[in-house]
Amino acid sequence: MKVSFTLNAKPVTVDVDPATRLADLLREDMDLTGTHIGCDTSQCGACLVLLDGESVKSCTLLVASLEGRGVTTVEGLADPDGGLHPMQTAFRENHGLQCGFCTPGMLISAVDFANRNPDPTETELRHWLEGNICRCTGYQNIVKSIMAGTAAMHQRA
Amino acid sequence: MTAIGIGQAPKRKEDVRFLTGRGRYVSDIKLHNMAAAFFVRSPHAHAKIGAIDSSAALEAEGVVAVFTGADLEAAKVGGLPVGWGITGSDGEPMKEPFYPVLAVGKVRHVGDPVAVVVAETPEQAQAAADLVMVDYEPLTPVVSMLDALKPEAPLVHEDVPQNLCCDWAMGDEAAVEEARQKAAHIARIELVNNRLIGNPMEPRAAIAEYDRARDHYTLYTTSQFPHVVRFLMGGLVLNIPQHKLRVVAPDVGGGFGVKQFHYAEEAALTFIAGKLCRPVKWVSERSEGFVSDRQGRDHVTEAELMLDENGKFLGLWVSTLANMGGYLSTFGPNIPTNLYAPLLSGVYKLPAIFCNVKVVFTNTLPVDAYRGAGRPEATFVLERLVDVAAIETGIDKIEIRRRNMISKEEYPYQTPVVVEYDSGDPMACLDKAIEVADIAGFEARRTEAARRGKYRGLGLSTYVEACGLAPSRLAGQMGARGGLYESATVRVHPTSHVSVMIGTHNHGQGHETTFAQIVSEQLGVPFEDIDIVFGDTDRVQFGMGTYGSRSLVVGGAALSKAGDKVIVKGRKIAAHLLEASFEDIAFEKGEFKVAGTDRAKTFAEIAGAAYVPHDYPLETLEPGLEEQAYYDPINFTYPGGAHFCEVEIDPDSGEIELCAYTAVDDVGTIINPMIVEGQLHGGIVQGIGQALFEHGIYDEETGQLMSGSFMDYCMPRADNLPSITISPQVTACAHTPMGVKGCGECGTIGSPAAVINAVVDALKPLGITHVDMPATPNRLWAIIRNAQSTSIAAE
Ligand code: FES
Ligand code: FES
Numbered sequence: 001m002k003v004s005f006t007l008n009a010k011p012v013t014v015d016v017d018p019a020t021r022l023a024d025l026l027r028e029d030m031d032l033t034g035t036h037i038g039c040d041t042s043q044c045g046a047c048l049v050l051l052d053g054e055s056v057k058s059c060t061l062l063v064a065s066l067e068g069r070g071v072t073t074v075e076g077l078a079d080p081d082g083g084l085h086p087m088q089t090a091f092r093e094n095h096g097l098q099c100g101f102c103t104p105g106m107l108i109s110a111v112d113f114a115n116r117n118p119d120p121t122e123t124e125l126r127h128w129l130e131g132n133i134c135r136c137t138g139y140q141n142i143v144k145s146i147m148a149g150t151a152a153m154h155q156r157a
Numbered sequence: 158m159t160a161i162g163i164g165q166a167p168k169r170k171e172d173v174r175f176l177t178g179r180g181r182y183v184s185d186i187k188l189h190n191m192a193a194a195f196f197v198r199s200p201h202a203h204a205k206i207g208a209i210d211s212s213a214a215l216e217a218e219g220v221v222a223v224f225t226g227a228d229l230e231a232a233k234v235g236g237l238p239v240g241w242g243i244t245g246s247d248g249e250p251m252k253e254p255f256y257p258v259l260a261v262g263k264v265r266h267v268g269d270p271v272a273v274v275v276a277e278t279p280e281q282a283q284a285a286a287d288l289v290m291v292d293y294e295p296l297t298p299v300v301s302m303l304d305a306l307k308p309e310a311p312l313v314h315e316d317v318p319q320n321l322c323c324d325w326a327m328g329d330e331a332a333v334e335e336a337r338q339k340a341a342h343i344a345r346i347e348l349v350n351n352r353l354i355g356n357p358m359e360p361r362a363a364i365a366e367y368d369r370a371r372d373h374y375t376l377y378t379t380s381q382f383p384h385v386v387r388f389l390m391g392g393l394v395l396n397i398p399q400h401k402l403r404v405v406a407p408d409v410g411g412g413f414g415v416k417q418f419h420y421a422e423e424a425a426l427t428f429i430a431g432k433l434c435r436p437v438k439w440v441s442e443r444s445e446g447f448v449s450d451r452q453g454r455d456h457v458t459e460a461e462l463m464l465d466e467n468g469k470f471l472g473l474w475v476s477t478l479a480n481m482g483g484y485l486s487t488f489g490p491n492i493p494t495n496l497y498a499p500l501l502s503g504v505y506k507l508p509a510i511f512c513n514v515k516v517v518f519t520n521t522l523p524v525d526a527y528r529g530a531g532r533p534e535a536t537f538v539l540e541r542l543v544d545v546a547a548i549e550t551g552i553d554k555i556e557i558r559r560r561n562m563i564s565k566e567e568y569p570y571q572t573p574v575v576v577e578y579d580s581g582d583p584m585a586c587l588d589k590a591i592e593v594a595d596i597a598g599f600e601a602r603r604t605e606a607a608r609r610g611k612y613r614g615l616g617l618s619t620y621v622e623a624c625g626l627a628p629s630r631l632a633g634q635m636g637a638r639g640g641l642y643e644s645a646t647v648r649v650h651p652t653s654h655v656s657v658m659i660g661t662h663n664h665g666q667g668h669e670t671t672f673a674q675i676v677s678e679q680l681g682v683p684f685e686d687i688d689i690v691f692g693d694t695d696r697v698q699f700g701m702g703t704y705g706s707r708s709l710v711v712g713g714a715a716l717s718k719a720g721d722k723v724i725v726k727g728r729k730i731a732a733h734l735l736e737a738s739f740e741d742i743a744f745e746k747g748e749f750k751v752a753g754t755d756r757a758k759t760f761a762e763i764a765g766a767a768y769v770p771h772d773y774p775l776e777t778l779e780p781g782l783e784e785q786a787y788y789d790p791i792n793f794t795y796p797g798g799a800h801f802c803e804v805e806i807d808p809d810s811g812e813i814e815l816c817a818y819t820a821v822d823d824v825g826t827i828i829n830p831m832i833v834e835g836q837l838h839g840g841i842v843q844g845i846g847q848a849l850f851e852h853g854i855y856d857e858e859t860g861q862l863m864s865g866s867f868m869d870y871c872m873p874r875a876d877n878l879p880s881i882t883i884s885p886q887v888t889a890c891a892h893t894p895m896g897v898k899g900c901g902e903c904g905t906i907g908s909p910a911a912v913i914n915a916v917v918d919a920l921k922p923l924g925i926t927h928v929d930m931p932a933t934p935n936r937l938w939a940i941i942r943n944a945q946s947t948s949i950a951a952e
Contacts, residue, residue, distance in 0.1 A: 032178065033184075033185035034178015034179065036358075037184070038360070038443065039866075040442045040443050041444070041868055043866070043867035046358060073178065074176075074177065074178035075177065084176065088176040088177070091172070092168050092172045092176060093168065095169070095832070095834075097172060097175055097176065098665035098667070098835060099357070099408075099409065099410045099664050100172075100174075100410065100665070101357075103175050104178050107176065126875040129874070129876065130875065130876045133358060133874065135357055135358050135839075135872070136358075136835075136839045138839045138840075138842030138843075138881065139873075139874075139878055143880075
């Protein structure tokens, strides 16, 4: 079936089997391998993308449901000229990543969170991150990064 | 464009590619004409394999081929090798049964691979795998180690009586007996060190290809040590000459030990790529990883600590059963023996130690190194036992540790269990931790919590680890079948940019940054002009990889040694250009100078001149500026520290809250404090995971893994963790070039005991003296209920 949607600010039309998951389309056909697959039970959050601005798990999202919608992957966060998104900068500044495997999902989750909650508490943030597993960082610097990135997105120092 | 050296915290070089989704992990790689593999795995923990009928699978859409153990056997494929052989206390070498790449005759754990289906797409391969008919004759599995050792137990391997791989010991049994006779008090504990499943976030994956024209294989694999995979797989399993085999481990999404073994899938795929002459890819699913990744820990231990009337330690006796699972993995038998018993002295003066370890086969997943590997297990035994002793003798837990600690002046300190600690200051770590964690204020916090109906507890753990694996001489005496040095090449290009080829592997540790800092400091080259190359046997000369907190300690030392050689070569070139004698050339602040004059050449000038040898005295001076070094350490390194943990337990629900965690670790000289702190955070949380959440559980009857997904295996998540306070303490290592000790595993070693000691301390009012890991709310609730009903019954 044919599906048209916006992917990282560009219109695309794909011809897919109706059972195709977005994560597979991105990784196998669109060469967007920043979206990762870390589990098969919808538990880890490595596969998060923004769907019309809200974070969703692309490992359980069918491409067939995307008609007319807007998808942003980790590759779409930075400026087209390469300037990092404030959340990406915050992760870099605060050592919010080690192996990098959970990072795309963390960033997507973080951007969604920052949009919903411009002035969060750390407890609110830790609660929000319940659906993202990181095995490397112990979360401490991820939390620090997202607090800083949220402030930066809302232009507080 | 500046030099960034030791002690600074530049942002990581590797970050931008990961932040922008441009990392290149194995599963991201696509090769032309690539087929997909799916492994058919045993649903049984223990069964005979009868006929395998692949005919229906071969008919299925897209299927290219099906391979079974018989195919590999016919091609004389070897078994998966063990890199470390241990010897029993009776002088008998360990039992080392054949570990086939694909099971032959029998399966020995759930998930044991029996066949591989290759198809055009992963979906087709998976669908066809259901059509491979394996005729299993189920056998009674042996699941618990206690059962495995019973005379009537079924045998995992027919040629291993009583499922006993090795009955191993270290230390002086007679001396411990003597201590027992003299002791005023003997503290005793029985405990379980729970089975863990490492679960790096990137599942394992591999792609193999074969180039018939060149008769050459390439394997891309999620490995912490590509050169070792090349050696083990090429040399011992598939008989592929080393120069005909390239192993690439590109970006790898976390390892923690899980990816430091040679796995069956790597060998099967490489074999198949050769047979089919086309690339074959396999990407593990998470649920598949639960039944195919090596697992960790899994000990059952009894131990006794003998003390005199003043609370001084006289001796330690430890008896442990260590689970190997169904087969011996690459380092399996080494972990609960050589990486365990030598750590049992901790930071204490313990004149007599004896440790017996029975290494046991069961029908469970093979067990091998997982972050900390043996050392968290040793620390847990010792630090739990010290707490038991403190309670029983009435000596305060801090005081009893102080009384027995090795003081700074007593280093180097020879323990009774082989190792000699070169340096350390455990008392300073403890003092600092007491201050940072505000231990003086604890009783007030406990009282306040009690007012809210909560039990608050304070736990302390000190630890020492042996890392920087490893001095080859010592390792060889302990049974290592290879060396454990590291190698580095520093290639200075004519433009003075630097490429470093190093045999360690970066999968989160920040080596691309830390190693560049070392070079920048040493050669004065701008940080951004240095690239670290790793993970490819065709680009890097040789290497043993990354594990055992060795990369900076051993690899960094090789790097600085190679840098020294570059300076020597640079001085020769400068001597020639400046018409001075070699001895008169000094290298300072990025310049080669004639001593006592202002005549000098910059590093960049020398780099350029190295490649333009128009008037070189060629018989004494070679062109080029590239040097290589191998470094083999003379001892392990011994980081250590003191951790405090505070918990609150709700006696009605068993809910537990981690309220505070303070870690003072001495990892020697710190190259990049930001990265060290990140390593400690991650390590501590993995230890907290073991103490509170994680448990690989097998059904005792069937041998099925009960915790085989993230729904049943509880990973630490952001919302159930405290903010951790890290405060470093530095004593430089006495024998590594930069004084570094390694920091990758510290957190995981110190934390389980600190957490469980806090839990037990919290429950002290109920008379509870031990809680096994993981201390989940369910388990705590049951223990509290039990203790309450016992005390009611007693009243
Ligand atoms: S891959 Fe784990 S939640 Fe989607
Ligand atoms: S950085 Fe490795 S899993 Fe999060």
